[in-house]
Amino acid sequence: MTDLLQVLAVEVLVVAAAMALTAYAAHRAGRYSVVDTTWGLALAAVALVAALGGASLDAGEPWRRWLLLALVAVWGSRLSWHMHRRNSGHGEDPRYAAMLAGATPLQRVVKVWVTQGAAVVLVGLPVTVAAVTTGGWAFLAPAGVALWLLGVSFEAVGDAQLARFKADPANRGRIMDRGLWSWTRHPNYFGDACVWWGIWMVSLTTPWSLLTVVAPLAMTYFLVFATGARLLDKHMEGRPGWAEYAARTSMFVPLPPRRARRDHPED
Template sequence: MPDFPFLSFLGGFGWAALGVVVLLAATFAVAQVQKRHSVIDTAWGLGFVVIAAITFVTSAQVPMDSAGDDARRWLLLLLTAAWGLRLAGFIGWRARDGAEDPRYEDMLSEATGSRNAYAVRKIYLTQGVVMLFVSLPVQVGMYATGPLGWLAWVGAVIWLVGFFFESVGDYQMAAFRNNPANKGTVMDKGLWRYTRHPNYFGDAAVWVGLFLVSADSWPGVLTVLSPALMFWTLSNKTGKPLTEKRLSTRPGYREYIENTSGFFPLPPKPGRGAST
């Protein structure tokens, strides 16, 4: 088996980083026009698509005797693009009213100088670095030389499960919020009966799946900290905890917490009711 083309990977990483910089610069320009920095939430999914596309192209330039496996390259590109484009489209549609996200208002209220400079440092730079780190399984996998094995297909199945939970969960919540009769109530139907955060669980599962596709061939297994960071962030940092803090005063939410799994999908505890 040919050695991993480490120097080619570094070159591709540099081009991917440049692509992220260009995307975030364009996002910042849009934010100035729309007067809201929450547009970066739409750019989040697009950033991973940009990284996957760039490394797909750069990995194709590696000499044939050490080139990455074409089946893995295409699988990583298609899975990442499907996830990123769907997420970007959904967030863009959800934010169509043009209002700033309260999370960013709270963050920017802490700025002691220029709010824009603070936003670049705390929001854009941070998310750019996280994009590059979390996407390492995709980047490394583009250059991995071994053929697709059973672990990669297990990863593809886990990705599919995650994509289902994230996309269906988002759709169900959007339909729930669009019904005026549900204002002030707790969403506990559909996938939300089995986990309080099907979208966050699905997001984490997607990246575990992509990691396994990459880990199927050396040195993809070395990127294990990337899905671990995504999982920890969604379940313990900016995902689940912030959402539950915001909803903690809503009537019925405490009972919902007591009867519904916090992250991994599980049957609701007895006494929750028969919502569907």
């Protein structure tokens, strides 16, 4: 337990510094969405601190902590680069504008920087625990890596398809409903969830480590209800074609597109 608390303490300091620097960058840029770029990098920093902490304390299993660092670093680097390219040169993300409407400066600090920092530490908890514990559950690692790979691929392909769609002037004002986006309205969020459920599976070492399931559950909650799918859907309501798209397309878990139904008087 002492090893875990030591590593956690360093992680909290690193995340706090990352959020402070991001707050300064957001102030300079005039938009809170800068934090989206920091999100992936902050989690990669947590994984790095965990790996180095486990090594310095001679705790945990080297293969597991370095594998987890690689998984988080690859995912975080790709996501942060994508968010930086997507948001650069644009104004505030409508999600943040809606969430912070009418908020006081203190409320903004809590809603963005404190909440995001706490979420980073929470989501990274499985990686932290795995860095300082040992166990015999290595048989779950291949399945976890496979789920991680599915998630990263889903996320990257979905982002690339949307970027190509938006780059075509002929699609201005249209709803993206092609490729992965015809199976789920949020392939990037679904991929994100798969990534962190996969990382959780790789991180499992003992029955006690099962308690870290709170991390992927929290990430899934963020992606679906808090700052992800539901909030974005609300922003999209009212756009031409959105109601029809939402009616035939699964919100989160990929499913075959539903056929349009005709309303009959006897129904």
